[in-house]
Amino acid sequence: PKQSKRLPKAISVEEIERLLSAPDDRELLGARDRAILETLYSTGIRVSEVVGINRGDLNEAGEAIVIRGKGRRERIVPLGSHALAALRHYLDMLDGELSRNGTIAPPNSPLFVNKHGSRLSSRSVRRKVSKYLSQVGLDPNISPHTIRHSFATHLLDNGADLRSVQELLGHQSLSSTQVYPLLTTARM
Numbered sequence: 607p608k609q610s611k612r613l614p615k616a617i618s619v620e621e622i623e624r625l626l627s628a629p630d631d632r633e634l635l636g637a638r639d640r641a642i643l644e645t646l647y648s649t650g651i652r653v654s655e656v657v658g659i660n661r662g663d664l665n666e667a668g669e670a671i672v673i674r675g676k677g678r679r680e681r682i683v684p685l686g687s688h689a690l691a692a693l694r695h696y697l698d699m700l701d702g703e704l705s706r707n708g709t710i711a712p713p714n715s716p717l718f719v720n721k722h723g724s725r726l727s728s729r730s731v732r733r734k735v736s737k738y739l740s741q742v743g744l745d746p747n748i749s750p751h752t753i754r755h756s757f758a759t760h761l762l763d764n765g766a767d768l769r770s771v772q773e774l775l776g777h778q779s780l781s782s783t784q785v786y787p788l789l790t791t792a793r794m
Contacts (some may be wrong), residue, residue: 615752616759621744622647628738631692634699635721639734640694640728641689642718646750648689649673650757650775653728655748660744662713666695683774693717 610721628645631637645656655673660749663672669690670682685693700719716725732750740746758771 616756624742628742637696637699644689644692646753647757648686649683650754653731656696657726657728659717661711662715745779
C-alpha cells in the first residue's frame, strides 16, 4: 500500500508574531536576528538560502531579493515591508559598525554575518530560532523549516493560489506544493 504523506507542521500567525518580536533590535546581533526571522517568514525561503544571501542580492528599491535555491536555480522573491524595514535597520547598524572600524562591505560579502564578520551557518540560524522560540514560550523543537511551512499555509489561508505559492517557495514540481492545501483543509 502507498504510504500516506505526512502533513507539514505550521504555527499560527499569533505564534509567528511572538517569535518575530523576540529579538532585541537595539543591538547589532538582535537586529540581525530580527532581520533573519522577518526574512524567513516574509519570503518563505529555506535556511540554506538565507545564509547564502549576499549584500548585492538585496534590491531595496524593487523590494525583492535574489535567492539561489536548490540545484543552483536563481529566483527573485518579493520582500514584505516588515522584513525590508528590519533589513534596513540591521544594515544601518552593521554599516555604522564597519565604518567605525574603517571598512566597507562589498556587494559580494554575506548579508548575515556572525560576530566575527563571516557568513552565518545554517546551524547557527537554527540555534537562534530555537533560542527565540523558547524565549517566547513556544516549542524550541520547531524548526526554521516550520516557518517556511507557516508562510505557505498563511498565504493559502488568505486566498493565494497554489501556483503562486509554488513560485515563491521555489518548488520545481507542483506536487511538492500540493501538501499545503491539505494542511489548511485538515485544520478546517
